[in-house]
Amino acid sequence: MSTNTDGKFGDYGGQYVPEALMPAIEELEDAYERYVLENEDGFMDEFRRRLRDFGGRPTPLQRADRLSERYDREVYLKREDLVHGGAHKLNNALGQVLLAKYMGKERIVAETGAGQHGTATAMAAAHLDIPCEIYMGKRDINRQRPNVFRMRINGAEVNPVTVGRGTLKEAISETMRDWATTVETTHYVIGSVVGPHPFPSMVRDFQSVISKEARKQSREQFGGLPDSVLACAGGGSNTMGAFANFVDDEGVDLYAVEAGGSSLDVDEEKGVAPNSASLSTGGDGILHGARTKLLQDRDGQIMESHSVSSGLDYAGVGPELAYLVDERRVIPVNVDDDAALEAFHRLSQEEGIIPALETAHAFAYLHEEYENLGETVVVNVSGRGDKDLESVIEETSKRNIPNAPDMSMFQGGL
Amino acid sequence: MSRVPEAFEDGPAFIPYLAVGDPDYESSLEYVEALERGGADLIELGLPFSEPIAEGPTIQSAVVRSLEGGMTPTRFFEFVEELDVDVPLVCMTYYNLIYQYGDEPGPRPFVEKAAEVGIDGFVVPDLPAEEAGPLREACDEFDRDLVFIVAPTTRGERLERIMDQVSGYVYVQARLGVTGAQEDVSDQTGQSLDRLAQWDVPKAVGFGIKTGEHAANIVAGGADGIIVGSALVDIVAEGHENGDSAAEVADRLETKARELKDGALRGVEQRVPHPERQ
Numbered sequence: 001m002s003t004n005t006d007g008k009f010g011d012y013g014g015q016y017v018p019e020a021l022m023p024a025i026e027e028l029e030d031a032y033e034r035y036v037l038e039n040e041d042g043f044m045d046e047f048r049r050r051l052r053d054f055g056g057r058p059t060p061l062q063r064a065d066r067l068s069e070r071y072d073r074e075v076y077l078k079r080e081d082l083v084h085g086g087a088h089k090l091n092n093a094l095g096q097v098l099l100a101k102y103m104g105k106e107r108i109v110a111e112t113g114a115g116q117h118g119t120a121t122a123m124a125a126a127h128l129d130i131p132c133e134i135y136m137g138k139r140d141i142n143r144q145r146p147n148v149f150r151m152r153i154n155g156a157e158v159n160p161v162t163v164g165r166g167t168l169k170e171a172i173s174e175t176m177r178d179w180a181t182t183v184e185t186t187h188y189v190i191g192s193v194v195g196p197h198p199f200p201s202m203v204r205d206f207q208s209v210i211s212k213e214a215r216k217q218s219r220e221q222f223g224g225l226p227d228s229v230l231a232c233a234g235g236g237s238n239t240m241g242a243f244a245n246f247v248d249d250e251g252v253d254l255y256a257v258e259a260g261g262s263s264l265d266v267d268e269e270k271g272v273a274p275n276s277a278s279l280s281t282g283g284d285g286i287l288h289g290a291r292t293k294l295l296q297d298r299d300g301q302i303m304e305s306h307s308v309s310s311g312l313d314y315a316g317v318g319p320e321l322a323y324l325v326d327e328r329r330v331i332p333v334n335v336d337d338d339a340a341l342e343a344f345h346r347l348s349q350e351e352g353i354i355p356a357l358e359t360a361h362a363f364a365y366l367h368e369e370y371e372n373l374g375e376t377v378v379v380n381v382s383g384r385g386d387k388d389l390e391s392v393i394e395e396t397s398k399r400n401i402p403n404a405p406d407m408s409m410f411q412g413g414l
Numbered sequence: 415m416s417r418v419p420e421a422f423e424d425g426p427a428f429i430p431y432l433a434v435g436d437p438d439y440e441s442s443l444e445y446v447e448a449l450e451r452g453g454a455d456l457i458e459l460g461l462p463f464s465e466p467i468a469e470g471p472t473i474q475s476a477v478v479r480s481l482e483g484g485m486t487p488t489r490f491f492e493f494v495e496e497l498d499v500d501v502p503l504v505c506m507t508y509y510n511l512i513y514q515y516g517d518e519p520g521p522r523p524f525v526e527k528a529a530e531v532g533i534d535g536f537v538v539p540d541l542p543a544e545e546a547g548p549l550r551e552a553c554d555e556f557d558r559d560l561v562f563i564v565a566p567t568t569r570g571e572r573l574e575r576i577m578d579q580v581s582g583y584v585y586v587q588a589r590l591g592v593t594g595a596q597e598d599v600s601d602q603t604g605q606s607l608d609r610l611a612q613w614d615v616p617k618a619v620g621f622g623i624k625t626g627e628h629a630a631n632i633v634a635g636g637a638d639g640i641i642v643g644s645a646l647v648d649i650v651a652e653g654h655e656n657g658d659s660a661a662e663v664a665d666r667l668e669t670k671a672r673e674l675k676d677g678a679l680r681g682v683e684q685r686v687p688h689p690e691r692q
Binding site for chain 1: 463464465466467468469470471474478481486487488508509510511513514515519539540541542544545562563564565566567568569572576587590591592
């Protein structure tokens with residue numbers, strides 16, 4: 001893993017935040033070093049115990065029999081969809097909420113895009129008995145109603161964010177504003193490997209349990225390491241989690257699969273990029289506390305991103321991933337909305353696993369490029385797709401997805 | 415040479431802020447000029463960024479209006495060139511816009527262009543002292559000031575690191591949180607001013623000031639200047655919503671500016687000798 005005591009990954013990362021947040025960031029840096037890196041007061045022991053008992057870890061590394069047959073190579077699935085709550089997100093949320101308790105904080109705030117991080121944080125906060133408020137873009141609230149209700153059931157407040165287009169980037173900005181007002185009592189549980197140091201490193205460390213297990217399971221199950229690891233990438237938390245323990249294994253190719261959306265072109269006039277492929281197409285810039293790769297116009301204004309998967313719909317990406325891409329250690333690739341939807345249906349039909357639309361991007365890339373991925377491939381199943389069913393019905397109905405079930409029963413009824 | 419020190423030469427400085435281009439280019443020119451007529455000693459000109467993480471709802475909305483009206487860094491510089499005011503001007507914006515401007519990466523081209531059109535200094539809310547090296551160098555090269563914000567939570571080594579790099583004035587954030595007009599002006603201000611007393615640089619207090627009385631209290635408490643944004647942006651927003659003419663809105667801004675400036679002047683008379691600040 002890259003070492004980064006100053007919070008930099010090459011030129012990326014850093015701490016570009018308002019002064020009012022700096023003391024909280026410094027306090028968090030100190031807590032990260034003591035509790036996470038040095039296991040003070042047995043923090044990491046308690047974290048691992050709760051991940052096991054509450055979170056259901058370890059998750060299996062499962063051979064995908066029909067995909068292996070279809071692509072004529074060994075395909076293994078790291079089943080993060082089986083983590084409590086249905087996604088890898090709990091690994092980080094549980095770690096940070098527990099850390100907030102160790103730091104003596106009295107309140108949790110978090111942002112959420114698709115709602116996966118919001119539900120994970122709400123669950124962790126209920127589990128650890130600490131009040132929790134989630135900021136979520138108004139548009140995302142409408143796209144992800146079941147997740148919003150899950151947060152409410154767990155006792156979290158959900159604050160709609162109406163500024164801008166009302167998606168993840170506005171929710172992150174709004175949560176930072178809350179935190180700037182309440183730093184003394186509140187911890188901000190950021191949902192991905194983004195934001196100012198120490199968040200990118202800390203979230204990676206909490207998520208790196210994915211690759212720690214997968215690496216060990218690979219050895220046990222097929223006596224070696226995979227030739228490639230595939231993970232979808234939005235902000236990049238499941239990506240870094242799936243890659244972290246393989247970064248030093250030079251024989252393992254690491255593919256970050258981004259949302260190509262409807263097109264990789266950008267509309268400078270409207271400030272819209274109809275994709276979320278910041279690693280593949282973005283430029284160097286500063287957003288939400290870190291220097292990283294971004295979708296921006298030539299002036300540096302942040303673009304509105306797009307993906308059929310709201311969980312990938314973000315104009316930035318974790319600074320460590322940006323660095324690993326520049327170092328040619330991680331290969332950034334992308335697939336479009338249609339390919340992701342097709343992969344969603346394929347995995348559901350052939351393996352009996354309904355994946356999150358985010359996750360489906362990784363499987364779409366597998367489908368397109370399997371010949372170049374070596375003999376043994378591990379795909380990170382970052383989450384399950386129940387939350388996406390409404391979007392999938394809607395998006396499938398308006399396209400020609402050859403392997404989708406007959407959608408005619410829904411016509412006129414949506 | 416930066417003209418920022420002139421603002422503090424004759425008593426307390428009244429420093430208004432407006433987002434440039436809110437709600438459109440032409441009206442915005444009139445508004446800024448009205449602030450000078452109302453007694454502004456220095457004007458902070460906001461260059462809108464799409465993700466203004468340090469701003470409350472009032473200024474966020476101003477940013478949206480301005481961006482929708484087509485404001486860009488290039489237009490901003492044209493605006494400053496066209497502006498007919500004699501007071502020092504400070505550009506307030508976010509680091510990505512400074513970083514991306516021009517043909518070479520880094521802040522130098524932005525600072526060079528800003529200096530050319532008559533900007534005297536910069537405030538960059540998302541650029542802490544730790545990351546400010548390149549911008550500080552560019553400011554030194556072109557003789558511009560770099561203003562830093564000091565929060566109520568800024569103490570000890572952090573405070574020293576900031577005060578090593580600051581020039582022009584230090585922006586004392588009156589309370590935690592984001593920008594926005596408030597009913598009460600926090601007593602955190604007095605404590606912040608005490609902590610800053612040992613440094614010989616003007617201290618201007620902002621965040622939450624919206625009346626002449628606030629201004630008087632802040633100056634009486636030892637501030638060398640007051641910074642007012644949201645209370646003025648509110649006037650622009652209201653005029654825009656009601657469809658009032660730019661001239662009417664400009665008059666209201668001038669009146670409000672005069673109230674704030676008069677308040678600041680009154681504050682000087684209300685000052686009580688403070689042994690620690692002598």
